[in-house]
Amino acid sequence: MNTTAAHPANAARRFSIAPMMDWTTRDYRAFARTLTRRALLYTEMVTTGALLYGSPRERFLGYDAVEHPLALQLGGSDAGELAECAAVAEAWGYDEVNLNVGCPSDRVQNNLIGACLMAHPEKVAAAVKAMQAAASIPVTVKCRIGIDDQDEDADLERFVSTVADAGCRTFTVHARKAWLQGLSPKQNRDVPPLNYARVHRLKMRHPALHIGLNGGLKTLDACADELERVDSVMVGREAYQNPWLLAEVDSRLYGEANPAAERMEAALAFRPYIAKRLAEGARLNHVTRHTLGLFQGCPGGRQFRRHLAENAHREGAGLSVYDDALGRVKAPAAA
Template sequence: MSVKSGSKPLKSRDTVNRRFSIAPMMEWTTSEFRVLARCLSKDTLLYTEMVTTGALLQGKDPERFLRYEECEHPIALQLGGADAKALAKCAKMAEQYGYDEVNLNAGCPSDRVQNNMIGAILMAHVDTVKDAMKAMQDATSLPVTIKHRIGLDDQQDYAVVRDFVGDVASTGVTTFIVHARNAILQGLSPKENREIPPLKYHYVHQLKQDFPDLEIILNGGIKTLEETQAQLTKLDGVMVGREAYNNPWLLAEVDSRLFGHQNPVSNRFEALENYLPYVESQLNKGARLSHITRHLLGMFVGLPGGKQFRRHLSENGHHAHATIDVLIDAIEGVKQQLSKTKG
């Protein structure tokens, strides 16, 4: 698996299928997890963690945030920032690195990013968002999309998100990924912001009715493919977050059930067997095993041997010189446990 850099990306909204995607999640949707996801689903659209414009334009090693594996396509780069010129430069970088889409984060409620006008706070500054989206579209031929909330703090009226989408759409943006909760900017942690504000799926459904020509993607609270299929009767796509990370086997039927394609693997062991060459290549480059295997801990959730799998990796994988044998032994342990259960 080679690092993707500068290849030809997909070019239009029509060629980026957003029917099902995995949400950008800080410290979770790293390349290590995205490669695992790709072993389970070839059709799912993958998003990077949010990368700030400062990290790309002022950091010493921007490539650290931009590199990814060939197999990760289709893949979108999510940007955090507010300055139109900086975002335009980063959008151009996304195209140069061969990404298939560039997305603006207007939904993160973290205190750390608010002070830099990053994330959900942007919903209170629609003109800033419009300037940014115009500049990004002018800078790249990639699809430029936005991920946002339905409102801020105590804003309860549907008109808030309706007007925001209408204003931003006037710039030419056609894809809106809507987390169907308010963002509470003061008093709730990011985790609480994913759980406490009530979900209002009907607001997102209404957006699709009011803007039938726009691509409206739902994010927030979806945990099963059955729920996904139900939402797809009303919307253009569904974005799943933590459930896909905590239980990655969820992805194994996405291709057949949502895209009408053959699933790439038939069981968890086959998926991990396909993942092992990537693990070995990363270890050969100096990566620590625990930095990779932390993304695998949910692979056997709910199955006999699943707890032992997690324990073995946690207890043996953190050593600086841990080898791929630790992972292989953990997998073999699950096989043995399952064999005993069947017997």
């Protein structure tokens, strides 16, 4: 496995946008690139079964070149299938392949996917080893701090140590437990309390590993503060619902120029991509739904959202609907 900092994924990893089902689609990721060029982006979770036996693969793996650096997140537990998928990810040009050991839904539990794998560190270790043998891009793991009655640092320590011994050098830890019995997937995103200290202690015990923190981060100030204790931060819902948060990521966290100085600049920069996707047969609302939070709190922002919500889904809706929505925004708004 390539672990050098020069690798695109490793070089970008300081800040990433979490993989989120139905949200971090190819269209959202292209939109995010109008706001940050440096952040590491993740796909939605793709199960090994869908990738190996579904068709066409373009549906699961397609992306635009602008999205790099880009990681594919896989859901699965069979080492052979995961290895085959890791090889496919590399062949398709992904910069990283990530194993989901954090999703708490019943559907994935029944297939031994996601957070339930935290109870099977040896199985995860075997999968990571096979994936690394099949691909030269980084193989990483995203997990929770524990599941159900796993309530001690020792449980997380055993998981990370076992998987690290198999060769994994990078872990992103959602700093909440997952209650597989008694809480819904939605509740598992909010109800279990955040425990950043457990992730901080994990990093102190493993200075040679890359330990990233995910969960509850809402501002770049909070991200910068956590970067004093961990190697990277991952932001999920806040990056999606309030995308302007991303506008200063490059300058604040990477020391580089931001792509857009104003929200309208980002909105207009996304316009050629929308036109391209429409020409490919995509529906307007499937692309523009990811922009709805861009003008949050700005004069005309509500009218922008309303116009898209009421018109972008209509049959034959084209770029003029997006332009009309932008016309509802009273003035370009800086941060």
